[in-house]
Amino acid sequence: MPLPFLTADSACDAQDPDGSGTAPAYEVLAHEDHERWRRPYRPGPWRVAIGAVLLLVSSFMLLATMIIAFAGAWGGAAACLAAALTVICGALRLLRMGVWVCRTGLRRVAFLGTRTVDWSRIAGVRTVQQPVRWMGLPRTVQGQALVATVRGAGEPLLLLTDHGADFLARPEAFDRAADTVEAWAEEYAGDAPATA
Structure with missing residues (x-):
């Protein structure tokens, strides 16, 4: 079953094809669908690990729901099922967090x-x-952040940080993701008509 919230942009998949350690510049491929929302980087191992642990916990909660239902305590089974579904929704939302781009705009x-x-x-x-x-x-630490300056807004929109769940201890991945989002901004924000 495809999981679109775990997929990355194909430009990210093409990083370092020959193992030389140098990543090619962002390239728009002819077959890419720029109308579809995409996350231009892979979710980090911390985010995936936390999501996996939450899904594991929810599986035990669903097992407990079944045991409680077989015991005949329908109220407790319903409460346990609701808690399990809440944990599953939280895990899926956690995996979906991040920056998404398409031809029309940028989504955080x-x-x-x-x-x-x-x-x-x-x-x-x-x-x-x-x-x-x-x-x-x-807790705050000194680090790098990718920010977008939005016309008409007071403060810049914080997009990514190098100490987030996707890029902790992965500075190269943060640099690639920041370069890719900046390339999308140069391509589409530069061509878009300015509105006040």
Whole structure:
């Protein structure tokens, strides 16, 4: 069964094809569908591991639901089923978090919300040095962040950090992802008509 939230852009798949350690520049392939939302990088091992643990916990909760239902306690079975479905939805949302791009705009998916910005409203995307949250927790450390400057907005939109669940201890992966998102911004934000 295909899992679209785990797939990466084909440009990311083409990174370092000869094992030389140098990644080719972002390239638009003729067969790519730029109307479809895609995450231009692979989810990191921390995000996948946390999602897998949550799905494992939910499987035990579903087993407990079945045992409780066979015992005849339908109220407890319903509550356990609701808790298991909540954990499954949380795991799937966690795996879907990140930056998604397509021809129409840029989308930042957070755990509790999603923000979509048209390319015409984006003035630029750049990497900056600033305090960032470690794994999304309140603790902050000095690191790199990819931010988008949105026309009409006060603060830049934080897209990615090198201390997030996708890029912790993977600076090369962060650089590739930032370069790819910046390439999308140069291609589509530069061509989009500016709107006030």
